[in-house]
Amino acid sequence: MGVRGWRADIVRSGASFVWLLGSGQRIYRLVSPRQKLTALRRQQILEAAGSVIAERGICETRIADISDVLGVSPALVLYYFPSKERLLGEALAHQDRQFFEEVAKRASDLQSARARLILIIEASCPTASKKTEINDEYVLWLEMWARCRQDPELAAARQRMDREWRHAITAIVVDGQRSGEFSSTVDAVDFALRLSALIDGLAIQVVLGDPDVDATLMRRLCLSTAGNDLGFEVDVTG
Numbered sequence: 001m002g003v004r005g006w007r008a009d010i011v012r013s014g015a016s017f018v019w020l021l022g023s024g025q026r027i028y029r030l031v032s033p034r035q036k037l038t039a040l041r042r043q044q045i046l047e048a049a050g051s052v053i054a055e056r057g058i059c060e061t062r063i064a065d066i067s068d069v070l071g072v073s074p075a076l077v078l079y080y081f082p083s084k085e086r087l088l089g090e091a092l093a094h095q096d097r098q099f100f101e102e103v104a105k106r107a108s109d110l111q112s113a114r115a116r117l118i119l120i121i122e123a124s125c126p127t128a129s130k131k132t133e134i135n136d137e138y139v140l141w142l143e144m145w146a147r148c149r150q151d152p153e154l155a156a157a158r159q160r161m162d163r164e165w166r167h168a169i170t171a172i173v174v175d176g177q178r179s180g181e182f183s184s185t186v187d188a189v190d191f192a193l194r195l196s197a198l199i200d201g202l203a204i205q206v207v208l209g210d211p212d213v214d215a216t217l218m219r220r221l222c223l224s225t226a227g228n229d230l231g232f233e234v235d236v237t238g
Contacts, residue, residue, distance in 0.1 A: 099123070142204065
C-alpha cells in the first residue's frame with residue numbers, strides 16, 4: 001500500500017499531501033464547469049470500478065457491470081477508460097489519494113513524528129470487516145500485483161506508487177531523527193522498505209482470511225517492529 005502517486009511533505013507542524021509534479025508544489029488553476037463535470041464523472045466511474053473489481057475480481061468484471069452501477073452506458077465508461085486494466089490502475093490510485101487525504105487531515109494536528117508514524121501504520125491495517133475501503137484497496141492491489149508481470153503500464157504505476165509510499169515513511173523517520181524521537185543510527189530508507197514490506201505482506205494474509213493472522217496481530221507486529229527498530233515506546237495492546 002502507500003502514497004502511490006502522491007508525495008508526502010511531512011513536517012513537525014503536520015502533514016500535507018501534494019501532487020507529485022516535479023517541483024512538488026501545489027498548482028492552482030481555473031477550472032471550467034465542463035472540466036468539473038468531466039472530473040466528477042471520472043471520479044464516479046473510478047469509485048464504481050474499485051467497488052466492483054474488489055468484489056468480483058478483474059477477470060469476472062465486465063465494463064457493463066461498472067456502467068450498470070452508475071446507470072450509464074458501457075460506451076461512456078470506455079470513453080474515459082479504454083480498458084479494464086487502465087480502470088484498475090486508476091481506481092487504485094484514486095483510492096490511495098482518498099486514503100491519504102484522510103490521513104493528512106488526521107495528521108495535521110499531530111506534532112510528533114512518532115504520533116504520525118503510528119497513525120500511518122494503524123490506518124494501513126485492514127479491518128476485521130471484509131467490506132471496508134481499506135480492505136477493498138488491498139484487494140485491488142492483489143489484482144494489480146497479479147497483472148504487473150504482463151502489463152508494463154501497470155508495472156510502472158505499481159513501482160511509482162510503492163516508491164512514493166516508502167518516501168512518505170522515510171520522511172517521517174528523518175523528521176523523527178532530527179527531533180530526537182527516533183534513533184539516529186537507523187537508515188531511514190532501509191527502515192521504510194522493511195516496514196512497507198511488512199505491512200503489505202501481513203495485509204495480504206489478513207484480507208485473504210488467514211486464521212493465524214488477523215488485523216489485531218498485524219497491528220501489533222507492525223507497531224512493535226517500528227518501536228524496536230527506531231527506539232521508541234509504543235502501546236501495542238490497543
